[in-house]
Amino acid sequence: KAGVTQTPRYLIKTRGQQVTLSCSPISGHRSVSWYQQTPGQGLQFLFEYFSETQRNKGNFPGRFSGRQFSNSRSEMNVSTLELGDSALYLCASSSSGSSYNEQFFGPGTRLTVL
Amino acid sequence: DAKTTQPTSMDCAEGRAANLPCNHSTISGNEYVYWYRQIHSQGPQYIIHGLKNNETNEMASLIITEDRKSSTLILPHATLRDTAVYYCIVRVGDLNDYKLSFGAGTTVTVRA
Numbered sequence: 001k002a003g004v005t006q007t008p009r010y011l012i013k014t015r016g017q018q019v020t021l022s023c024s025p026i027s028g029h030r031s032v033s034w035y036q037q038t039p040g041q042g043l044q045f046l047f048e049y050f051s052e053t054q055r056n057k058g059n060f061p062g063r064f065s066g067r068q069f070s071n072s073r074s075e076m077n078v079s080t081l082e083l084g085d086s087a088l089y090l091c092a093s094s095s096s097g098s099s100y101n102e103q104f105f106g107p108g109t110r111l112t113v114l
Numbered sequence: 115d116a117k118t119t120q121p122t123s124m125d126c127a128e129g130r131a132a133n134l135p136c137n138h139s140t141i142s143g144n145e146y147v148y149w150y151r152q153i154h155s156q157g158p159q160y161i162i163h164g165l166k167n168n169e170t171n172e173m174a175s176l177i178i179t180e181d182r183k184s185s186t187l188i189l190p191h192a193t194l195r196d197t198a199v200y201y202c203i204v205r206v207g208d209l210n211d212y213k214l215s216f217g218a219g220t221t222v223t224v225r226a
Contacts (some may be wrong), residue, residue, distance in 0.1 A: 043216045105157030
C-alpha cells in the first residue's frame with residue numbers, strides 16, 4: 001500500500017503570494033489532517049477533514065484554508081503569505097471515522113517564504 | 115488548556131531500555147495520550163497511544179500513572195535506528211471538537 005504523498009516537496013514563494021499544497025492519503029483513508037511544524041512553535045494542528053467536511057480546526061488565521069475532495073485527496077491553501085509561514089507542512093491520514101486512531105504522516109512540504 | 119511537557123533531550127546506550135517521560139498534569143477527563151517520533155527529514159511515525167491503562171505493542175510500552183498526570187514511553191531495547199525526536203501529544207475533547215496539546219519533543223540519541 002502506498003503511503004501518504006505530498007506535493008510539492010519544496011516550495012519557495014515571496015510575501016503576499018498564495019500557495020496550494022496537496023496531499024494524497026493512503027487508499028481507503030477518509031480522514032486527513034494538516035499540521036504546521038516550525039523550529040520555534042513546534043508542531044501545531046491546522047485542521048482535519050473527513051468525508052469532504054472540515055471536522056475540526058486549530059487556532060490559525062483565516063488565511064489558512066483547506067478542502068477535501070470526494071476521493072479523499074486534500075489541499076491546503078495559504079493566502080497572502082508572510083515570512084512566518086515558512087515551515088514544514090505535514091499531512092496525515094487515518095483509516096476510520098475516528099481520528100483517535102493512529103495517523104500516518106507524509107514527508108511534508110517545506111515552504112520557504114522570502 | 116492542556117499543557118504537555120517533555121525533557122529536551124536524553125541519551126541512551128544501545129541495547130538498553132529508554133524511558134521517556136511526559137508530564138500532562140492538566141489532564142482531567144477522557145484525554146488520550148499519543149506518542150510519535152520523527153527521524154530527521156521524515157514525517158512523524160506513530161508509536162503508541164493510551165487512555166488509562168498501560169499499553170504495549172511491538173515498538174514500545176506506554177505507562178500511564180494512576181492519576182493520569184504523567185506517562186512514560188519505554189523503548190525496551192534501544193537501537194541506533196531509534197535515534198529521533200519523540201513527541202508526546204494529548205488529545206482533549208470529542209470526535210468533532212478536540213484540541214491537541216503537543217509536547218516540544220525529546221531528542222533521543224542512542225549511542226553504540
